[in-house]
Every structure is written in C-alpha cells, then in structure tokens.
Amino acid sequence: MRAGIVIIGNEILTGKFADENAPFLIGELRALGVELQRIAVIRDLVEEIAETVTAMSARCDLVFTSGGVGPTHDDVTMQGIATGFGTPVVRHPELVALLEKYYGDKMTERHLRLAEVPEGTELVYGTDPVWPVILFRNVYILPGVPSLLRRKFNAVRARFQARPFLVGRVYVMSDEATIAPAIDQVVAAHPEVAFGSYPRFEETEFRVLLTVEGQEPGEVVRACRALAAALGPLVVRTEEPTGT
Amino acid sequence: MRAGIVIIGNEILTGKFADENAPFLIGELRALGVELQRIAVIRDLVEEIAETVTAMSARCDLVFTSGGVGPTHDDVTMQGIATGFGTPVVRHPELVALLEKYYGDKMTERHLRLAEVPEGTELVYGTDPVWPVILFRNVYILPGVPSLLRRKFNAVRARFQARPFLVGRVYVMSDEATIAPAIDQVVAAHPEVAFGSYPRFEETEFRVLLTVEGQEPGEVVRACRALAAALGPLVVRTEEPTGT
Numbered sequence: 001m002r003a004g005i006v007i008i009g010n011e012i013l014t015g016k017f018a019d020e021n022a023p024f025l026i027g028e029l030r031a032l033g034v035e036l037q038r039i040a041v042i043r044d045l046v047e048e049i050a051e052t053v054t055a056m057s058a059r060c061d062l063v064f065t066s067g068g069v070g071p072t073h074d075d076v077t078m079q080g081i082a083t084g085f086g087t088p089v090v091r092h093p094e095l096v097a098l099l100e101k102y103y104g105d106k107m108t109e110r111h112l113r114l115a116e117v118p119e120g121t122e123l124v125y126g127t128d129p130v131w132p133v134i135l136f137r138n139v140y141i142l143p144g145v146p147s148l149l150r151r152k153f154n155a156v157r158a159r160f161q162a163r164p165f166l167v168g169r170v171y172v173m174s175d176e177a178t179i180a181p182a183i184d185q186v187v188a189a190h191p192e193v194a195f196g197s198y199p200r201f202e203e204t205e206f207r208v209l210l211t212v213e214g215q216e217p218g219e220v221v222r223a224c225r226a227l228a229a230a231l232g233p234l235v236v237r238t239e240e241p242t243g244t
Numbered sequence: 245m246r247a248g249i250v251i252i253g254n255e256i257l258t259g260k261f262a263d264e265n266a267p268f269l270i271g272e273l274r275a276l277g278v279e280l281q282r283i284a285v286i287r288d289l290v291e292e293i294a295e296t297v298t299a300m301s302a303r304c305d306l307v308f309t310s311g312g313v314g315p316t317h318d319d320v321t322m323q324g325i326a327t328g329f330g331t332p333v334v335r336h337p338e339l340v341a342l343l344e345k346y347y348g349d350k351m352t353e354r355h356l357r358l359a360e361v362p363e364g365t366e367l368v369y370g371t372d373p374v375w376p377v378i379l380f381r382n383v384y385i386l387p388g389v390p391s392l393l394r395r396k397f398n399a400v401r402a403r404f405q406a407r408p409f410l411v412g413r414v415y416v417m418s419d420e421a422t423i424a425p426a427i428d429q430v431v432a433a434h435p436e437v438a439f440g441s442y443p444r445f446e447e448t449e450f451r452v453l454l455t456v457e458g459q460e461p462g463e464v465v466r467a468c469r470a471l472a473a474a475l476g477p478l479v480v481r482t483e484e485p486t487g488t
Contacts, residue, residue, distance in 0.1 A: 041284075074439065
C-alpha cells in the first residue's frame with residue numbers, strides 16, 4: 001500500500017503552529033508497513049486543495065488530509081476536495097443526526113457546516129463508538145487539531161495493517177565519497193532492499209550512517225552483512241533489525 | 245516574494261530522521277517577510293524531483309530544495325533538477341578547484357561528484373568566504389544535513405529580505421461555530437489582512453485562537469480591534485503586533 005499526506009493550512013506555512021500531524025502519520029504508517037510516497041503542505045485555497053488532493057489520490061492507494069475542516073471562513077477542505085472530483089458538497093444526514101444529538105439546543109445553522117461533505121462520502125467508525133472518520137474515495141479527511149487527528153487515525157488504523165518494514169543500520173567512520181564505490185557494489189548486488197547513506201558531521205563515533213530496509217528479514221540481514229563485509233575496518237557498529 | 249520548499253529524501257518519508265529543514269526555513273522566511281506557498285516532501289527519484297521542482301519553480305519566485313546532494317547512489321537531486329529543466333549535469337570548474345584545494349591528496353574521482361551541477365548553475369557565496377550556495381535559475385539547491393543547510397541559508401539570507409509580516413492574536417472563550425458568523429463579517433470588512441481561526445481543545449483559558457496577519461501595522465491593529473469589538477465579552481485577551 002502506497003500512501004500520500006496533504007497538510008492543509010496557512011497556519012503551518014506561516015509558522016503559527018509547527019505541524020505535528022505529518023510526523024505522527026509518518027511514524028504510524030511506517031509501523032503499519034504502509035509506504036509513504038509524498039507529503040504536500042498547502043494553503044487553505046479551494047483550487048490548490050482540489051488540484052493537490054486529486055493528484056495524490058491518483059498516484060497513491062491511500063491519502064490522508066489534515067486540516068481545513070470546521071465552521072469558519074478558512075475551512076475549505078470539503079469544498080476543495082469536492083471541486084477536485086467534480087462532485088457537490090452535501091449535508092450528510094447521519095452527520096446531521098450526530099450533531100443534533102451532541103449540540104442539542106445550542107446547535108445553530110453554522111454547526112451544520114460540520115455535516116457538509118463531498119457527495120459520495122463514506123463514514124467509517126472503526127473503533128470509535130461516537131464520531132466517524134470521513135472517507136471520500138481513497139481520501140481520509142482528518143481534522144488539523146493534532147489530538148483529534150490522532151484519535152481519528154487510531155480509530156481506523158487497523159484498516160492499514162500491512163507487512164512491517166525492517167531496518168538495519170551500519171555506522172561507518174569514513175568520508176562518504178571514499179566509501180561510495182564500495183556501497184554502489186553492494187547496492188547493485190541487493191536490489192531487493194533499499195539502501196540509504198547519511199553523512200553526519202556532529203557525531204563523534206561515526207561519520208556516515210548506512211541504512212538497509214526491506215520487508216523480508218533474511219534479505220535485510222544479508223544486505224547488512226554484505227555492507228559490513230565490504231567496508232571492513234571502517235565499520236564502527238552494525239545493527240541488524242530486531243526480531244530476526 | 246513567494247517561495248516554495250522541496251524536501252528530498254526517503255529518510256524523511258520513512259521516518260529515519262525527523263525533518264528539521266522545513267521548520268527552519270518556515271521560520272526564516274516568515275521573519276524575512278517572504279510568503280511561503282507550498283512544501284513538498286518527495287523521494288530520492290529523478291523523475292519526481294524533476295517534476296516537483298520545475299512545477300514549484302514555475303509557481304514561485306524562489307525555491308529551496310533540501311537533500312540529495314552528495315556522492316552516493318541516493319544523491320540524485322542534481323540529476324533530477326537537470327532532467328526537469330532539460331539541461332545536462334556538468335562539472336563546474338570553480339567547484340572542482342575548491343574541492344581540489346580542500347581534499348588535496350585524498351581526493352578521488354568520487355569526490356568530484358560534489359562539483360556536478362545542472363549546466364547554467366550560478367555560485368552564490370553571500371557571506372561565506374569558502375563554500376558557495378548552488379543556485380540554478382530560481383532554485384537554491386541546499387544540502388539535507390541540517391547544520392549545513394542552516395549555514396548555507398544564513399550565508400545568502402540577506403538576498404531575501406522583504407517587508408516583515410505582523411501578527412495580531414485574539415483569544416476567545418467560545419465554540420468556533422458560535423462565533424463564525426461574527427468573524428465572517430469582520431473578514432469581509434477587512435480584505436487587506438489575512439484571518440485565521442484555530443480551535444484548541446487542550447487549553448483551559450481559551451477555546452479559539454483568531455489571528456490577523458498583514459504587512460501594514462495600522463491595518464493589522466484595526467482588524468484586531470474590529471474582531472475584539474465584534475466578539476465582545478467572549479474575548480479573553482487580545483495581542484496586537486508588537487512594535488505598533
């Protein structure tokens with residue numbers, strides 16, 4: 001499963017709030033074994049939401065949006081997604097009933113904005129007995145408030161369980177360019193796993209962190225050992241994935 | 245000036261490292277008065293880099309990329325940008341000379357990968373007496389290692405000085421939907437500034453943070469006061485931008 005994330009909100013781009021939702025979703029998706037392919041952070045503009053979400057929806061199996069759902073002038077995510085897919089925004093009767101039950105006498109016309117979704121939306125309760133997650137096609141439309149986003153994601157996370165990724169790490173005391181030709185040979189011999197090479201300049205124990213990642217334990221371990229063998233005495237430490 | 249950021253790196257999308265570069269650039273650009281319009285986080289793939297950077301370059305006045313510059317197999321940013329703009333990757337003689345001076349006898353063919361840039365690249369030293377920043381058209385190509393990115397950005401940041409943004413804040417003790425109609429009226433009457441409305445559920449002193457943002461102090465103050473007047477006793481506190 002391939003996923004994309006769209007963070008919608010001027011407040012992130014203007015530095016009023018630090019985004020907590022992409023880091024949360026990155027960790028969750030990785031732990032679930034879902035491959036995150038792309039993140040976009042965009043403004044609260046109908047046209048940008050329309051364009052970005054439809055493009056992400058076409059490329060990925062799953063899309064998660066964060067933000068822009070609510071009753072105020074800057075909450076245009078529903079309209080953006082509806083525009084992108086050429087469908088109208090409608091009041092969902094089940095959401096209207098939930099809001100009536102929750103707000104009672106205090107409910108105003110404006111509260112009903114929270115029941116407005118792109119036509120064709122599916123409500124997914126997952127493990128939440130009260131409030132559903134809003135799903136339009138392959139797009140999970142989540143709120144921007146971090147505590148609410150986490151609650152909603154956790155209610156439906158069992159849907160995304162895949163095969164977890166395993167990571168091996170090889171720490172090397174060397175200039176990156178010096179070891180690059182040897183790394184290239186190991187990379188070419190192990191196309192079944194993904195390799196990363198990350199120079200670090202503020203560590204004292206190592207200068208380059210090499211990573212090996214895959215979903216098959218034996219493959220990750222073999223590639224880790226091949227890297228360690230190729231780099232010999234320059235290797236400071238090897239961490240094979242746990243559980244293997 | 246409108247800016248975009250492209251964070252290039254599997255290590256971010258797979259959760260191996262938390263991205264520090266977008267948060268840094270968000271803060272810097274805001275402080276400079278540059279309007280950040282969009283952030284993309286993408287994989288180390290030539291085609292995705294090509295497509296994303298050229299699109300961002302066309303939309304924005306300035307683009308900053310982070311990551312994928314270096315001597316290993318996963319460093320494909322230069323190739324990606326060159327492919328996107330239909331230009332070859334070439335060895336820049338001035339960069340070759342700098343690398344020869346720095347590495348001396350230890351220099352290998354692989355170290356010269358660090359001198360390879362899209363043809364037409366400009367070298368911008370700014371305040372750094374030794375290493376230039378790589379600029380191709382309107383794209384500043386920065387390294388992914390956070391300490392290096394900061395150093396390079398700081399060397400050239402004076403180029404981006406614009407008129408700073410000013411933010412006023414109004415803290416309100418109310419349900420967001422209840423005050424939304426009153427906010428709408430103030431928003432409609434003050435098109436010269438940008439308004440944001442952010443519900444918070446974990447604060448005890450307020451329930452909604454309203455923000456007013458602009459580049460003209462008088463406009464921001466007037467809009468702040470109009471919001472406060474419209475919401476009356478629901479307002480807990482108003483912060484007008486400092487310096488006005």
